[in-house]
Amino acid sequence: MILDTLANADRYAALHPLFPQVFSYMRQTDLQALSLGRHAILSDAAFAIVQRVAGRSRDAAQLECHRLYIDIQLVLDGVDEMGWKPLSHCQQPVSDYSADADIQFFHDRPDAWLATPTASFCIFFPEDAHAPLVAKQNIHKIVFKIALDASQA
Numbered sequence: 001m002i003l004d005t006l007a008n009a010d011r012y013a014a015l016h017p018l019f020p021q022v023f024s025y026m027r028q029t030d031l032q033a034l035s036l037g038r039h040a041i042l043s044d045a046a047f048a049i050v051q052r053v054a055g056r057s058r059d060a061a062q063l064e065c066h067r068l069y070i071d072i073q074l075v076l077d078g079v080d081e082m083g084w085k086p087l088s089h090c091q092q093p094v095s096d097y098s099a100d101a102d103i104q105f106f107h108d109r110p111d112a113w114l115a116t117p118t119a120s121f122c123i124f125f126p127e128d129a130h131a132p133l134v135a136k137q138n139i140h141k142i143v144f145k146i147a148l149d150a151s152q153a
Contacts, residue, residue, distance in 0.1 A: 074121040
C-alpha cells in the first residue's frame with residue numbers, strides 16, 4: 001500500500017509496466033471534467049472509474065480485495081479515510097471471491113486508517129485489503145484499475 005500526493009506520482013512509475021501510461025493520463029486529462037462511470041485508458045488493461053458518492057462511517061465500510069487489478073484511488077475532492085489491512089491477516093470473508101467482479105469482501109476490521117485528502121492517492125496491490133469511501137462529506141474520486149498482468153495491454 002502506498003499513500004502519496006499526485007505531485008509525486010512519477011516516483012512510482014517503475015512499480016508496474018502500465019503505471020507510466022496511467023500517470024500520464026492523470027497529468028494530461030482534465031480529471032474534474034470526466035463524467036461519472038468508466039473511462040478506458042488501455043482497454044481492459046487500465047481504466048478509470050469516476051465516482052461522486054456520499055461518505056460512509058467506518059462501521060459501514062467493508063474491507064475488500066482484488067486479485068486481477070491494482071487500484072490507484074485518487075481523491076479529487078474531499079477526504080477519503082481509507083481502511084487498510086494485509087490480506088494475509090483477513091480471516092472473516094463475507095463470501096467467496098467473485099472472479100467476474102474481481103472482488104472479495106471481509107468482515108475483518110482495518111488495522112489502519114489513512115486520511116487521503118484532495119490530490120492524494122492510495123495504491124492498493126492484491127495483497128492489500130482496503131475499505132474506501134469513509135467520510136463525513138461527499139467524495140469525488142477516481143479509481144484507476146490496472147491489470148496485474150500487463151500483457152493484457
